Amino acid sequence: MSVIALLAANLVALQGQALQLEQPAEPGLEAVTVHWQDRAVPFVRRADGWITIIGVDLDVETGEYAAELALRFADDRVETRTQPIEVRSKDYPTTELTVEPKYVQLSPENQERSARDSREIAAVYAELTPQAYWSEPFASPIPGVQGGRNFGHRRVFNGEPRAPHSGADLRAATGDDIRAANAGRVALAKDLFFSGNAVFIDHGLGVYTTYLHLSEILVEPGQMVGRGELIGRAGETGRVTGPHLHWGVRILDARVDPFSLLSLSSGTPQ
Numbered sequence: 001m002s003v004i005a006l007l008a009a010n011l012v013a014l015q016g017q018a019l020q021l022e023q024p025a026e027p028g029l030e031a032v033t034v035h036w037q038d039r040a041v042p043f044v045r046r047a048d049g050w051i052t053i054i055g056v057d058l059d060v061e062t063g064e065y066a067a068e069l070a071l072r073f074a075d076d077r078v079e080t081r082t083q084p085i086e087v088r089s090k091d092y093p094t095t096e097l098t099v100e101p102k103y104v105q106l107s108p109e110n111q112e113r114s115a116r117d118s119r120e121i122a123a124v125y126a127e128l129t130p131q132a133y134w135s136e137p138f139a140s141p142i143p144g145v146q147g148g149r150n151f152g153h154r155r156v157f158n159g160e161p162r163a164p165h166s167g168a169d170l171r172a173a174t175g176d177d178i179r180a181a182n183a184g185r186v187a188l189a190k191d192l193f194f195s196g197n198a199v200f201i202d203h204g205l206g207v208y209t210t211y212l213h214l215s216e217i218l219v220e221p222g223q224m225v226g227r228g229e230l231i232g233r234a235g236e237t238g239r240v241t242g243p244h245l246h247w248g249v250r251i252l253d254a255r256v257d258p259f260s261l262l263s264l265s266s267g268t269p270q
Contacts, residue, residue, distance in 0.1 A: 010086045011083065011084070012085075012086045012088060013086070013087055014056070015057070015059070015060055015062070015152075016057070016090060016151065016255065016256050016260070017090075018054075018055055018256045019055070020051065020264045021053070021067065023050040024048070024049045025049045025050070026073075030072050030074050032069060034052060034067050034069050036054045036068075039206065039252045044131065044132045044205070053205060053251060054206075054251060054252060055206075055250070055256040056254060058152045058257075060087055062087050062089045063087060065084070065085045065086075066083070066085070067082070067083040069081045092152030092164060094155070094156060095154075096155075114193045117192045117193050117194070121192075124188050124202075125253050126253075127187070128206045128252070129185075132204040132207075134182040134183045134203050139227060140259075140262065141181050141245065142172060145171070146262075148258070150167075151166075151168045151257045152164050152165060153165040164255075166248050166250075167249075167258065168246075168247050168257060169244050169246055169247075172243060172244050174233075174234060174235050174236065176233060176234040177230055178199075179229060179230055179231060180227060180228065180231050181201070181258070181261070182201075183225065183226050184201040184203040184204065185202045185223070185224055186199060186201055186221050186225060187200045187208065188200035188221060189221050190217075190221075191238075192238065193238070193239070195212040195213065195238045195246070196212060196214065196237025196239075196240065197232065197235065197238075199214065199219060206252040207249070207261075208251075209249050210246070210249075210250070211246075211247060212238065212245070213235055213240050213246055214232040214234065214235050214237060215233050215235025215236070216232055218231055219232070
C-alpha cells in the first residue's frame with residue numbers, strides 16, 4: 001500500500017450541509033472508497049471520474065477534519081489519500097417556550113409507540129446501499145419551491161432542550177402533490193406518531209430523503225421511484241399545527257439542509 005498525503009486543498013462546508021467529493025479518473029483505477037464519520041462509503045463511476053456525497057451534521061463541532069480515501073487499482077495496488085475538510089459554523093435559531101406539561105409529556109402508550117418508530121427509522125438509516133440510484137440533480141419535492149423554513153431550529157420547552165428540527169418546512173396545502181426529489185427505492189412508507197404519514201426514500205450511497213405529514217401515501221416499501229414521481233400528497237398528519245411538507249435529508253445519518261443537496265453539481269453517476 002502506498003500513501004499520498006493530501007488529495008486537494010481544503011474543502012469548506014458549513015454545519016448541516018451536503019458535500020460532494022470527486023476523484024478524477026486515473027489509469028487502472030477500479031474502485032474508490034471514503035471513510036467519513038466512522039462509515040466507509042463507495043464512490044461511483046461517471047464519465048470523467050468518480051463521485052460520492054457525504055454530509056456534515058448540523059451539530060458537528062467546527063474545525064479541521066480528514067476524509068480518508070482508499071483507491072484500488074487493477075494491479076491490486078491500494079493508495080490512501082487524505083482530503084482535508086474545514087467545517088465552519090452556521091447559526092441556527094433557538095426558541096424558548098413555556099407550555100402546559102400535557103403538551104410535552106407523552107402518555108406511556110405514546111412513548112412506547114414513539115420509541116418503536118425511532119428504532120424502525122434508525123434501522124432504515126443504518127442501511128448503506130453501495131450503489132447510486134440517481135443520474136440527475138436532486139430537485140425540490142414541490143416544483144418551483146426553492147426554499148424552506150425551520151431547518152436546525154431548536155426549541156426549548158419548559159427549560160428542556162429538544163432535538164433541532166432536522167428538515168425544512170415547505171409551504172403546502174392539503175392535497176398538494178409531493179414528488180420524489182430523485183430516483184430511489186422506498187425504504188419506509190407508513191404512519192408514524194410524530195411524523196404522520198411518512199415516506200423515506202433510499203437514493204443509495206447513504207443518501208435518504210424524507211417526506212412527512214402527508215395526507216396520502218401513494219407508494220409502497222420496496223417500490224422504485226423516479227425523479228419527480230408522485231409519491232404522496234401534502235397534509236397535516238402527526239404532531240403538527242397545520243398543513244405543510246417536512247422535507248428532510250440524511251446522509252450517513254448526518255442531518256443536512258435538504259436545499260444544500262440541490263446545490264450540488266449535476267455530474268452524477270453513470
